[in-house]
Amino acid sequence: MSTQAGSAAPAEALGPGPAPGEAPAIRARGLTKLFKVGAFSHGASVHAVEDFSIDLYHRQVVALVGESGSGKSTVARLLAQTLPATAGAIELNGQPVRVRSGRQLRVYCHDVQMIFQDPFASLNSIHTVRYILGRSVAIHHPGLSRAGRTGQIEALLDKVKLTPPGRFIDKFPHELSGGQRQRIAIARTLAASPHVLLADEPISMLDVSMRLGILNLLADLRDELGLAVLYITHDVASARYFADQTMVMYAGRIVERGASEVVTQQPAHPYTQLLVASAPDPDHLADAAVGARGEPPSLIDPPPGCRFHPRCPLANELCRTQSPPLAEVGPGHEAACWAHSGQPGAPTMADRRRFPAVAPAGHRADPAGSEGGQR
Ligand SMILES: Nc1ncnc2c1ncn2[C@@H]1O[C@H](COP(=O)(O)OP(=O)(O)OP(=O)(O)O)[C@@H](O)[C@H]1O
Ligand code: SF4
Ligand SMILES: [Mg+2]
Numbered sequence: 001m002s003t004q005a006g007s008a009a010p011a012e013a014l015g016p017g018p019a020p021g022e023a024p025a026i027r028a029r030g031l032t033k034l035f036k037v038g039a040f041s042h043g044a045s046v047h048a049v050e051d052f053s054i055d056l057y058h059r060q061v062v063a064l065v066g067e068s069g070s071g072k073s074t075v076a077r078l079l080a081q082t083l084p085a086t087a088g089a090i091e092l093n094g095q096p097v098r099v100r101s102g103r104q105l106r107v108y109c110h111d112v113q114m115i116f117q118d119p120f121a122s123l124n125s126i127h128t129v130r131y132i133l134g135r136s137v138a139i140h141h142p143g144l145s146r147a148g149r150t151g152q153i154e155a156l157l158d159k160v161k162l163t164p165p166g167r168f169i170d171k172f173p174h175e176l177s178g179g180q181r182q183r184i185a186i187a188r189t190l191a192a193s194p195h196v197l198l199a200d201e202p203i204s205m206l207d208v209s210m211r212l213g214i215l216n217l218l219a220d221l222r223d224e225l226g227l228a229v230l231y232i233t234h235d236v237a238s239a240r241y242f243a244d245q246t247m248v249m250y251a252g253r254i255v256e257r258g259a260s261e262v263v264t265q266q267p268a269h270p271y272t273q274l275l276v277a278s279a280p281d282p283d284h285l286a287d288a289a290v291g292a293r294g295e296p297p298s299l300i301d302p303p304p305g306c307r308f309h310p311r312c313p314l315a316n317e318l319c320r321t322q323s324p325p326l327a328e329v330g331p332g333h334e335a336a337c338w339a340h341s342g343q344p345g346a347p348t349m350a351d352r353r354r355f356p357a358v359a360p361a362g363h364r365a366d367p368a369g370s371e372g373g374q375r
Contacts, residue, residue, distance in 0.1 A: 023094030024055040025195045025228035026112065031078050031088035033071075037300065046299045048074040050252045052088070054230075056196065061222055061229040063243035063260060065236050065275065069296060070249040072232045076198045079230065080114050081105060093195065110140065113189035117201040119181035123173040129157075129184055130169045136191035156187040159225075161217060179210030183217065190221070197221070200232045215242045236272075237279045240264035248272045251297055251307040254326060258333030268335035271308050306338065314339055314347040 018024070031052040034045035049071040056062050064072050077083035079090065081097070090097040092111060116122050123132060130153060137144065137152040144152065150169075157165035160183040173181055182202060189197060199218060203211040219242060221227050231243055239246045240260045247257040248269065256269040267273045294311045297303050305322050309315040318338050326336045338346040 018057040018060070022057060024091070025058045025093060026056045026079060027054065027091040027094075028079060029053050029089050031075065031090070032086045033074050033078055033083065034086045044300055047252050047302050048299060049078065052078075052254060054079075054247065056228045056230055058195065058226045058228050059222055060245065061219065061231055061243045063231045063233055063239035063246045064249060065233055065239050065246060066249035067234065067275070067296065069299070071252040072249060073200055075249075076114060076200045076230065076232060079196075080112055080198055081108055082114075110192040111194055112196040112198065113192055113194040115182075115186055115189060115197060115199040115202045118205050119178055119185050120173075120205070122185050123181055125173045128170050128172055129153075129176075132173075132184065133157075133187055133191065136188045140191050140193065152191070156190055159190055159221070160184070160187045161220075162187070177210065178206045179213055182206060182210070182214055186214075186217065186221075190225075194227065196228045196230070198230045198232070201234070202231070203238070204234065211238075218242070235279065236264055236275045248275065251302060252299055253307060253336065255308065255337070256333075256335045257326070258330070262330065262333050266330075268329045268333065268340060269308075269337045270312050270314060270339070272335075274311075306336070314349075314351050316345070316347050318343070318345045319347065 031049060033049040035048055037044050037046055052071075052075055054062065064075060066072055074083065078085050078088070081090070092108065097108060130150075133153045133156055134149055137149050137156070141149075141152060153169060154165035157163065157168055162168045162180060162183050168176070168180070168184075173184070176184065186197075186202075197218070202218070203214050206214065215238065218229055218231070222229050231239070233239055236246070236248075240263075243260045245257065246260040246263040248255050248263065248267075248271065250271045256263055256267065256272045263272060264276060267276050293313070297307055297310060303310055304320065306312070306315070306319045306324050309319040312319065322338075324336045324338045324341065326334045327341065329335045329340045339349050339351070
């Protein structure tokens with residue numbers, strides 16, 4: 001993968017790890033979401049997310065990668081508490097979160113902000129930047145004079161590198177590029193002085209020339225403001241470039257996680273290998289490239305055992321009947337695959353006669369599909 005298009009370094013060179021004893025900015029354990037479907041479906045549910053856990057630290061970017069329908073946005077909505085979980089627990093800065101409504105929920109929502117895919121839909125086109133940001137400033141900094149509010153708006157524009165602020169403050173959204181609108185959307189979240197940003201595919205609707213600029217901005221906010229960033233993406237190549245850690249989801253479950261460099265360069269799970277081989281287009285997986293076959297499973301009636309087994313060329317009876325736990329496959333690197341378990345009756349990676357060598361992430365993809373972007 002090329003990193004020449006911007007000044008950012010590869011992810012492993014960015015951002016220190018957590019200090020000893022530091023509590024994660026946000027921690028989740030066992031988050032599960034079942035969506036009931038159909039009034040007469042006798043209790044049928046979509047198993048959108050099962051047993052999702054994460055420790056997301058200040059000054060850290062974690063990428064959540066998976067193909068369409070794997071549960072990524074549901075995870076973000078659960079962490080943002082805009083969707084009630086079926087099961088599981090969340091801690092914010094080391095404190096259990098038990099709020100479901102009222103003032104405490106509003107405080108939580110200030111701390112944990114979401115950035116969405118579509119900067120066109122998220123900004124009201126009849127208002128100027130001054131009005132859009134001014135409203136957020138008024139909510140989060142009540143009692144400011146008019147001049148004080150303008151000062152705050154200008155400071156927000158500065159933080160998202162829309163400078164000089166005077167050039168942008170009286171513009172309407174339609175006068176801005178997609179990347180500039182996404183910067184305004186990010187500035188609006190910063191008005192709340194959040195600890196956590198949940199960025200749900202923040203670059204996927206942007207012109208390729210804007211993408212790297214937005215990723216660099218998020219990296220700068222991580223470093224300058226100490227933000228914890230969850231970066232949701234289809235694109236495993238951009239995860240390597242931008243995220244410190246990468247988690248891979250398949251059919252509602254985490255199947256692999258670890259340092260981005262390791263997960264994307266030495267993927268341990270057959271599904272991650274498939275994603276990497278298919279970059280940059282995970283919704284058209286190059287199944288043949290790794291001997292995989294078929295489509296993602298129905299989440300209303302997910303397959304027993306390993307959810308990837310109907311597609312996996314290694315699958316055997318153990319895979320078809322028992323769900324593999326996430327287990328260590330290297331330092332700080334976990335995968336949920338029996339082939340790494342050494343358990344009697346488990347397949348092994350040596351069985352993958354039809355697997356060719358997996359191309360390294362980024363072999364086919366420029367980071368974020370970028371050909372250079374504004375910073
Ligand atoms: N409100 C809902 N009711 C029923 N099913 C839902 C609901 N929201 C999401 N789902 C289902 O949950 C699963 C996970 O959806 P989710 O939107 O989290 O996936 P995703 O990984 O974000 O996909 P994409 O990459 O397309 O955005 C999908 O099968 C989806 O159809
Ligand atoms: S547990 Fe079995 S089916 Fe699942 S990914 Fe590993 S080898 Fe394939
Ligand atoms: Mg989504």
